[in-house]
Amino acid sequence: MSSLKYIEIQNVAQTFKTKKGLFPALRDINLTVAKGEFVTLIGHSGCGKSTLLNLIAGLTMPSDGTLLCANREIAGPGPERAVVFQNHSLLPWLTCFENVYLGVERVFGAASKSTGAPSENKAQLIARTDAALAMVGLTAAAQKRPGEISGGMKQRVGIARALAMEPKVLLMDEPFGALDALTRAKLQDELLDIVARTKSTVVMVTHDVDEAVLLSDRIVMLTNGPAATIGEVLSVDLPRPRNRVALADSAQYLGYRKAVIDFLYTRQAHVEKLTA
Amino acid sequence: MVSAVFHSPLASSESVAIKKEAPPAHSTRATGQNHAEGPASVRPEPVEGHAGTSTRPVRTDRAPGYDWRGLLMAVLPPLLGLGLLIGIWALVSISTASSIPSPWETWKQAVELFSDPFYRKGPNDQGVGWNVLMSLERVAVGFGLAAVVGIPAGFAIGRFEFLGRMFNPLISLLRPVSPLAWLPIGLLVFKGANPAAIWTIFICSIWPMVINTAVGVQRVPQDYMNVARVLNLSEWKIVTKILFPAVLPYMLTGVRLAVGTAWLVIVAAEMLTGGVGIGFWVWDEWNNLNVKNIIIAIFVIGIVGLVLEYALIKIATAFTFEEVKS
Secondary structure, eight states, X not given: OTTSEEEEEEEEEEEEEETTEEEEEEEEEEEEEETTOEEEEEOSTTSSHXXXXXXXXXXXXXXXXXXXXXXXEOOSOOTTEEEEOTTOOOOTTSOHHHHHHHHHHHHHSSXXXXXXXXXXXXXXXXXXXXXXXXHTTOGGGTTSOGGGSOHHHHHHHHHHHHHHTOOSEEEEESTTTTSOHHHHHHHHHHHHHHHHHHTXXXXXXXXXXXXXXXXXXEEEEEOOSSSBOEEEEEEOOOOSXXXXXXXXXXXXXXXHHHHHHHIIIIISOOHHHHHO | OHHHHHHHHHHHHHHHHHHHHSGGGGSOHHHHHHHHHHHHXXXXXXXXXXXXXXXXXXXXXXXXXXXXXXXXXXXXHHHHHHHHHHHHHHHHHHHTTTSSOOHHHHHHHHHHHHHSOSOBSSTTOBOHHHHHHHHHHHHHHHHHHHHHHHHXXXXXXXXXXXXXXXXXXXXXXXXXXXXXXXXXXXXXXHOSHHHHHHHHHHHHHHHHHHHHHHHHHHTSOHHHHHHHHHHTOOHHHIIIIIIHHHHHHHHHHHHHHHHHHHHHHHHHHHHHHOSSSHHHHHHHHHHTTOHHHHHHHHHXXXXXXXXXXXXXXXXXXXXXXXXXXX
């Protein structure tokens, strides 16, 4: 699985300038993600999970080290590394269709310089958008505005927007964090299904142990900040497709779960005391 | 006695709730649920008094019929307020031995005046309609020019920090200056009363539009800008699909403030410049010692300002999207 390095993170450190001086958020991050791999980043809040994801997205630049995606340095954000934001970040004045179409139009509406693909006509762009909304089961809500649909549906539109751009990597920043447990479980199952079909490479930030074990090929556990780094990487060798009900009493699953909990609550406990 | 005091606020709050509850049948479900909370939150209160609980079902039965109570609450207090104003006016009129004309005299004069608002007897004697229209025209021209300059300037100042730092001291310095102080400069530069008045309107209405637009641009949620960066949108798409819709509510607030100020200032400016206009008319009637017409002018100015304000609020609500903040 790890034969093909797709994202390479080499000696990355991130330091923020604050009013109280320099704040070291991340240090010595080394990680490679293979094509088609599902990696989750887990750690206590404030440990720099989202900072690392933003670095991969290119939304921020590292203070030190290099990030490569498909052997090219990540110099800024781009549609080949689509992001699903925690708070969905849909534009409230556009319908769900228009929100997805905005990305589709940008990626496929103009001739591609890198792949040489010709620009697609409007009917093809509309078909892509419709297909993306159908994939997340929102065909009926296409003409609704984000304000008219539920939180779970909004997050699905966010996923559709990201996937419709056919990104090389799908970056997800606690995508289900703001949802209730039932909706979250449903969307996790849908995501498993979609990722299996599209063979996407995914890097996902989460603070939910079950979510991490259920979805991931590998779980990257971060130590507490400041100056957080990778504490441990756990390979999850559960067979796919995974079924949450069947896994609920699988000894293997519980073992992985225990390992993550042990890391988070025994070895990296008391994050609040440090920051308070 | 106690129950009577207890009742009246309850009854009114409940009738409002009932009135609100009626529309959900043909509005969206989400708002329906919001309204439904109205009576529920009122409900716990009457537990203290038995009278409250026993009478409520009767009121709920009445809900499908016409809501007279709501109508009364909507109409009666404003009428009382207006009555208070007229009462005080009448008292002042009596106590000053009619040097301030009575409401009735003024009303008769107004009826006469508005029976022929568009007459023309020479440049200094024109109907009130012409005066209002001339003032509105000046406001429209000055305000329009200010919008053309101010809104793009606000976008630029909000979008580029360098420009913001460059112009913020200038705006802070010039904004507190009374627009009328600019009138002599206008007279000097434009060599005419009319362009000078328009210039004054331009100056006074540009600041709210520049400042509100700039603040709106700065407050566009970072999430939306991140979306733009990840989708790699062109600057044109960023402006049309993200900045403009996000800034529109702020911009319209600026427009509303600007129109309000412009309408305040035009009266003063016209008093100084003369010509045809509602401000000049007030001054002219003062020279004629025709106090009735001055009072009529005050009402006309008030009503026109009210209409402008109301129209712009309507436009603003039509373009404000729910959930802009989340």
